[in-house]
Amino acid sequence: MLFFTPNRGKSTTYDTEQSYEPTFLFGGGIAYELSPSWDLRVQYRGQLINPTDFGLTNSPNNFKIDRRYVMSQPAVGIAYHF
Numbered sequence: 001m002l003f004f005t006p007n008r009g010k011s012t013t014y015d016t017e018q019s020y021e022p023t024f025l026f027g028g029g030i031a032y033e034l035s036p037s038w039d040l041r042v043q044y045r046g047q048l049i050n051p052t053d054f055g056l057t058n059s060p061n062n063f064k065i066d067r068r069y070v071m072s073q074p075a076v077g078i079a080y081h082f
Contacts, residue, residue, distance in 0.1 A: 004052040024048040031079070039079040047071045 005018045029043030049069055 002049060019052040021050045021052055023050075027073075037081050039081070041075075041077045041079055043075050043077075045073040045075075047073075 002021045002023045003018065004021065025045070025047050027043065027045035029041060032040045032042075034040055047070070049071060051067070051069065
């Protein structure tokens with residue numbers, strides 16, 4: 001679950017509200033042993049999200065987006081075992 005909170009301090013034009021959107025987290029990775037103490041790790045994490053409209057569906061500027069997005073977080077790292 002993602003929580004979206006608008007910044008209320010900068011604008012009084014719209015009456016925005018906090019919203020909650022379900023999310024789906026997925027990913028995978030590989031660890032390749034370089035030596036008995038060192039590993040090379042490659043991983044990917046993705047998150048499928050729905051953008052929020054902050055409760056402004058009835059405003060003159062319709063903020064509703066009927067689309068899903070994937071936020072990608074690839075990573076490469078080295079691990080040391082002691």
